[in-house]
Amino acid sequence: MQLLIYILVFPFLWIMSILPTRVLYVFSNFLFFIVYYLFNYRKKVVRENLRLCFPKKSLHEIKSIEKKFFRHLCDMFVESIRSISISEAEIRERYKFTNIEEVNKIEEANKSILLMCAHYASWEWIFIIQKYVTTDGYAIYKKIENKYFDQLIRKIRAKYNTNLITNKETFTSMRAHKRLGKKGIYGFLSDQSPKLKSAYHWKEFMNIKVPVHTGAEKLAKELDLAIVFFKTKKVKRGYYETTFKTLTLNPNEFENYQITDLFIEYLEDMIHEEPAHYLWTHKRWKHRNNVPIEFQ
16 A cells, blocks of 8 residues: 555656746645645644744734745645755755854864754755765654655655664664764754653743753763754745854763753744744644643
């Protein structure tokens, strides 16, 4: 069944991927109408998240952010399809790095790097970073259930020499690299909501206390990785720029969870600059009512 679905769907995706970008954005406009007005895809979740995080905004303002978000979400969907056949020249034009030398300096210091990032603006084309660095790149991701689409994603990433590591393989793979003396640049989407049983640290995120992932900080301390936060900005439709900020070259100089808290604070600043570009469809604040007594 997985193969049948892939055989039926992939030709459609490939044909779309070779269309001119302007045509894809026309399709994105149409998709927005379908998703937002007809199917109401996760609109309730998005609106609840926005009202939680921006209690002082009027309903009119919330709806305005909501619509901008869904337009952006549809753009990201067609951009992910475009990734199947996009050329290196085009992706270099559309995804810029303002200070890649920040990463290059850490490479010269012979240190592995942990990139802390979030579901913001676009994380689909960040993989072109491998064309600007010499260290092998690894992205942590959740394996796709359909193995054929999972192989497709791996193939797309491999074009830019980025390796994918499933979240279940993360600790084992990175520890193995350390033992072998192999350097790497590891990308972590660190803003997801952990399971309650794995909630070791709670932090106010957009003024709401929730559990936060601490795995990136834990690994950085154990393996002595430099930690770099990257901020991505949508310059205009289909164009992005990323700026790097080194949080520390020596993570063990920080108290436990201090780095995680710093990441959350930077993420909040980014969201306040342009709320519509955060991924509001996720139930990021679903555990807000389960705050342990000791954290209240």
